[in-house]
Amino acid sequence: MTESDPGVEIEGLRVAFDGVTALRDISLSIESGEFFTLVGPSGCGKTTTLRAIAGLTGGVGGRVAIDGRDVTGAPPEERNVGMVFQNYALFPHMSVHENVAYGLRFHDLGSERSEADRVAELLDLVDLAQLADRSPEQLSGGQQQRIALARALAPEPDVLLLDEPLSALDAKLRKRLRVQIKTIQRELGITTVYVTHDQAEALAISDRVAVMQNGHVEQVAAPETIYRDPASRFVAEFVGDNNLFDGAVTADGSSVAVDGATVPLPTGAAAPAGESVTVAVRPEAITLDDGDGSAFAGTTLTATVETIEFLGDAYRIHCRWQGRRIECKTTVAEPPTGEVTLRFDAADANVL
């Protein structure tokens, strides 16, 4: 491997099951040491992509390389990957120690390191040294997950593959373990591909995110870009909450006519007059007019409050405007009722 080789490179990946296309022409270049996440609804092809990297899927077209090594067509045992499954897949007839040691049977650690040392090192890494002699079924879900992680890391794989590793756990534990996974990944500097259906988890944990749908990639970018500047209507809807306005660009090309109102286009987002576009505005970008009468250059909508949700640190307010639902999120002390004036800046709107 040279300095410039990507950790994982996928070119023109195609997978079909029983004649049904699961992946169409996926190309991704994942940097060495990067935490890269595949996110999308179920059936979008994210797990299939991960399994193709591991060599666990047949019927693959295209090319896969790990650290510059072309592994296309190689069986999984020759790829030097570590994989963690959603249900952990610990071997029930082996102790925790034996589970973690299993991969070391097939990998040479060099003469100065013993197997026992390596296992102890990994159990320390996941803070479970005291459980070495337990059987997997004596462990809680979170402990099983960490053992599965230690087992995958033991043979020093070139890439760590995680397939929904947290989705079987409860919300609190999930948040704690994702921080631990991220910390360990940083510490080891290992190239990591993470699969999840949870967009919030994807944004929280990743260096870069690929949003997938129907067997293709919609957008690859840093979490901030995915959230603030979605590349498609699908990404805008799937990642976070969004208010979407469909309309036609006005004659002067400066705004979009949506039913009765006009929504100004952000500067630089010029579109040909008459074209149908979608304007996306995040709930937190919409503010409530507090009635101080100050002038406002952006869009102003008069809506009716329907439902108010208290979120702890904010209120989510569901309004109705021209028969449409608009959601906004506000940190005001007292949520409004009845008729409200909503406003947002053109700069906070995305045109799709």
Next chain:
Amino acid sequence: MWTRDGRALPAGAALTLSTLAVVFYYPVGSVLASAVYDAGRLTLAPVVSVVSDPFYHDLFGFTAYQALLSTAASVVVGLPGAYLLARFEFPGRRFLRSVTILPFVLPSIMVAVGFLAMFGRTGLLNDVLGIVGLGPVELTFTLEIIVLAHVFYNAPLVTRLVTAAWESVDPARVETARTLGASPFQAFRDVTLPQLLPALLTASVLTFIFTFMSFPIVLALGGLELATVEVWLFARVQSLALAEAATLGAIETALSLGLIYLYLRFEATQLSARDEGRGRARAPLFAGWRSLADPKRLALFAYAAVGLVLFVGPLVSLVVESVTTAGGQFTLRYYEFLLAQQTSTASGTTRPLPAITNSLLFGAGALLLALPMGVVVSVVATREGRGTRLTEALLTAPLAVSGIVLGLGMLRTLVFGTTLFGYRITVTGPVAIVAAHAVAAYPFVSRNVTPALGSIDDRLVDAARALGADRTTALLDIELPLVVPALVAGAAFAFAISVGEFDSTVLLAEGVDSATMPVALERYTGNRSLGPNLGPATAMGTVLLAVTTVSFVLIDRVGGRWDR
């Protein structure tokens, strides 16, 4: 729990237990007692005389030997079947999987006749070998044909249990091993095999128990030349050496109870890890011309050919022989013979039509008795509470006792008459037969109903109770309607078991009038008055095959289960 359940369940359990006490525990107990009780004194003399007799050493030794051979052969034949069913996809896979329960409803005396028709001197195998200028192969009255017939019964059991274990192996575990560096073979050895072993051991122990106690197959295919304990026991009863038979029966029952105890202990220690993982993808069996170059697939095709001869052969031969003369012409003579015997009154012959009606009537009677008994056992087995374990054990013990011993016990007690409170009670043959059949059949009802009851969400019953239903009403209104398919499957099993029951029936149906189809079949096997082939026996066997196949189809349609 008992108080909350009201009186219905204790009453049902008490009724079932007292039925068992009369038709099972008392007769079998009398057999066991006679081994240690002589002329009003406790004695070990009968047992000692059997244990110290070299003849009996050989008898028990041979019985264990043939059981061991049969177990080994069943595993050898059954394992590739599990590999085929668990790892490959092909048209008819589901049918093949469900057909592995068929042997449990096929009467073994009928299968024995099928084996004679297939592998006997004038059987289909020798006919085919003769055409190509080979043979004849003489398998009648050899150990080989006995083992083959035992394989017919037990290899599907091995296949079935191991397939289920194989299918429950989480594919993610195998894949994890692969990503950690294991080759396909190493992953199989380290991950899959350890999870198959318990199922394989379970199947082996069950096969050993079944073949150790096997009776009609050894009787019809081995005769007294190759007698096992059961066959010898039967011969002793026939020559009215009842005391010796009782001692033998007591020793055999003690042995089989010990084996079953070991089996249950072993079963309890097994991991019951059912994984929720997605099923591992099966490879297509037929992959175009490539499959002819793949040694794995070639071996499986060869295995399929062996399976065809061993499993389909005897059943097809049975039907073919029933409509073929010795010269190979089509004939309906044997079916006419069945009807002709009907009108003949020659002594010692068994009339076929009464045998058929007897079988159906006894089957219906046994069903009416076995169904409520089985349901009570299932309800007790799925409840927690004091006394549940003991009750369950008492209610399921009949599984461990051979039909011969039960039949012998019934002869000695109920049929020959017994004195109770000064009244002499005797039971006629048919009543005793129905009772014996019910005892043999109800475990199959509860084996079907128990898992179904156990899988019902407790909250459904809680909801019914919260709405005001008492426990028994909830059972009748909520639980039983939800397990109707299991009840139907259990009923079909019970009926088939009754129709095919031979062991106790052959002892209890000494008269001509209470013979059933399997008993008639055995008698026709010895009747060569129509020529050297098995004509009348195969005709009767075909009728029996038709009746039991209907039961199987019913069980299969409603998804019945034998194991677990």
